Amino acid sequence: MLDLRHLPGSDLQEKQVFVLRAHLITLLPLLMTALVLFALPPGLYAELRVLTPEFFDEPARVVVLLLIISAFFLAGWLFLFQSFINYWLDMLIVTDKRILDIDQTGLFSRTVSETRLYRTQDVTAEVTGFWPSLFDYGDLFLQTAGEAERFHFKNIPHPNHVAKLILDFAEEARKQALGEAVEEFGMPNKEKK
């Protein structure tokens, strides 16, 4: 469960609706890279054993090889960890008051875009391509009142369903915001001509 106190500019009365990250299938290229990375040292070891067995005649060489392999594994593991962090910290958060798009572009680089839920005017889901159609993921574009630029969430799972949910929540938020405005300022008087 998400702790909303950790969100930028959190409001204590805010309630979380959902948190979305890119579809897990988008991690597949990373997993393939990891497999290749971790298969390289055993492959190198086997190749040396077969092609140049004299390499292992001197134990000191094996020690150096071991240190290199160990450093390689550690570097690969860190690369995986940081790629995972990029995936994990990239998220779309919808609360009952606002929508946050957190875009992690590097370990120390992130952009947080935020819009009030009641300002949402139009949500477009876009699923293009074989894999996105097969696994039902795609991009979500969100147009808000007074903003020329659209919010863009990439590789969201079930984008059509999410688009509908956001529109429903936005409608609810608009009603609530209107109710609060009426409560505070009263109903506007319509003067008769």
Add this chain to the structure above:
Amino acid sequence: MISLYVFLIAWLVFLGLYTIMLLLSALQLLRFGVSGAGTYLATLVFFVGVILVVVGTGAMLRSVDWQQQINLFSWINAF
């Protein structure tokens, strides 16, 4: 001829820098990854992975005589 100590020291320096990078990465994840089981589990898994590699390497290198001299190029020159 190079002493094996040189390689050990280079590896330890690498390990020191690596630890700094790992801690910074974990800190970023825990700070911005919003508290949840997934965040803690991922951090734990990655730390366990690092510990396994370091401890495994340490165990394999325990009995090494680091004062040995090595000529890396003798093997390359054989080709």
